[in-house]
Amino acid sequence: MAMTTPMVSRDPQSNDRDRLNAVHGSFIDETIGIVARQTRDTVSFAVGAPAHEALDLVGAADLVSTVIHREGASALGYAITEGEPELRDIVAHDARARGLNVKHEDVLVSAGALQAVDLVCRVFLKPGDVVVAESPGFANALSAFRNHGARVLEVPVDSEGLDVAAAARLLRAGGIRPRMFFVVPNFQNPTGETLSHARRDALVALAASHGAIVVEDDPYGLLRYRGKEIPAIAALHPHSGVVSIGTFSKTFLPGLRVGWVISDHEVIKRMAAAKQTMDSSTGTLGQRVVVEFHRRGGVAAHVDKLRALYGAKQARGRAALQRVFGDAKGVSWNDPQGGFYFWLKLPQGMSARTLLGLALEEGVAFVPGDAFAIEQDHGSALRFSISAPTLDRIDEGVTRLRRAYDRLA
Ligand SMILES: Cc1ncc(COP(=O)(O)O)c(C=O)c1O
Structure with a gap:
């Protein structure tokens, strides 16, 4: 059979096969590796996914x-x-x-x-x-x-x-x-x-x-x-x-x-x-x-259950922050009316990444603010998510967070 020229377009990188394009993923997974550094006992305020209890409600x-x-x-x-x-x-x-x-x-x-x-x-x-x-x-x-x-x-x-x-x-x-x-x-x-x-x-x-x-x-x-x-x-x-x-x-x-x-x-x-x-x-x-x-027609009732579940967690998180960090100078947080997150600001110049290292030692995790920006500096802030921990674990996690904070302050 006669050889024909294969009908393929030229590989634009044919002289440079080792080159890989820069691909950006989630900064959270890429740069922090929280998951690898936490244990079974860690209280995670890092998770942005639904609570396990919420997934179980679905049947x-x-x-x-x-x-x-x-x-x-x-x-x-x-x-x-x-x-x-x-x-x-x-x-x-x-x-x-x-x-x-x-x-x-x-x-x-x-x-x-x-x-x-x-x-x-x-x-x-x-x-x-x-x-x-x-x-x-x-x-x-x-x-x-x-x-x-x-x-x-x-x-x-x-x-x-x-x-x-x-x-x-x-x-x-x-x-x-x-x-x-x-x-x-x-x-x-x-x-x-x-x-x-x-x-x-x-x-x-x-x-x-x-x-x-x-x-x-x-x-x-x-x-x-x-x-x-x-x-x-x-x-x-x-x-x-x-x-x-x-x-x-x-x-x-x-x-x-x-x-x-x-x-x-x-x-x-x-x-x-x-x-x-x-x-x-x-x-x-x-x-x-x-x-x-x-x-099956139960969507509105399901969403009501989720609101009750997460609304209680959010209220518990707010109360725990107030009780445990109320006297911490320079620490502040906002007051969202829904969702999973609070944004916590640390005293100016305090690194949330450094705090994370200590927090993981104390058994609590969160995501440092710099994971959510490209150039802007959010290094003295952190994302505090209430979705994953149960109510009691929210209290325990905030207490642990305060211990980590006191080691750094
Ligand atoms: C703002 C925002 N958009 C999209 C997503 C991802 O949603 P999905 O799981 O549907 O891809 C998330 C999840 O963290 C989110 O916070």
Whole structure:
């Protein structure tokens, strides 16, 4: 047989096979290694995942077996890239109930919110584009922006969420035209702060003035324990092209890896094309388990149970901090109305990383603030998550934290 030239494109790195691209992951896993340094007895305020008790409330074994018995092997076949039709309907229906103007075809089911963030980057960003993001902010998203070649403008967060006026000033001073604004509007990771209604409006106006898109990633919005709900940015500004990301990870089962993105259906088509080279579709079984859970009609009651569970943990965390750290000069923390996190500030100049070393020796863990930024300095702050420990262990963990603090102060 005659030899033909193989029809492959040239390897752009053929002379440099050892070169690997720089890929950013979670700064938390990468740089801190808390998991490796904790023992079974460690009280972990480091975890951003749901509590084990919350996962047990779901009745997963029965849901999975119902789906498999009823649907057989088709529950384990490939799914449509955009998502199981019934699940797209559920997401669209829930979003309409929250005031978003959404049709079935405006929804794409993703492998968690995190994949949705990556799909947004693939569709909207070019190398060199600027993304305006919260600082401190969701570390994995900051890494995703950088992996797509974007530059990140870190903007401070205060008690009303992203400081939109500061963003405007920084953009003006730098003569920067951003491509995207990325926010976690409710009970933000890592501070627990919520973007106020006025700031939501100001954010959309600022983005419009730059021709930039707003992306809201809202895993924690349902977990409100006090105060009044603020409508989603996409609900407040229906014709402004806001992209909304959500997930079943914090209120259902994170291991199923089921989340979603809502956008104009032309954008959704492009995201589906991008997803085809990633995983072809989100796992069929996981999607059908989510559908089965919804069919049974107990979602609102389940979320109420989660609010009771985490609301009690948050109240216990707040009380323990007040009791144990009330007299510690220069230590302060905020007062989130929902979600998993408190943001604790240490006295100026005290290193949260150094404190972590001592804390692990005392049997307690948290995530130092510098894990949530690229350039900005949050080294004297830490993320304190109430999700994992039981109520008694929250008290014990805060007492241990004080022992570690006293060794450093
Ligand atoms: C703001 C934010 N977005 C997304 C995620 C990840 O969600 P998922 O498990 O759906 O990928 C998290 C989880 O920590 C988060 O805090």
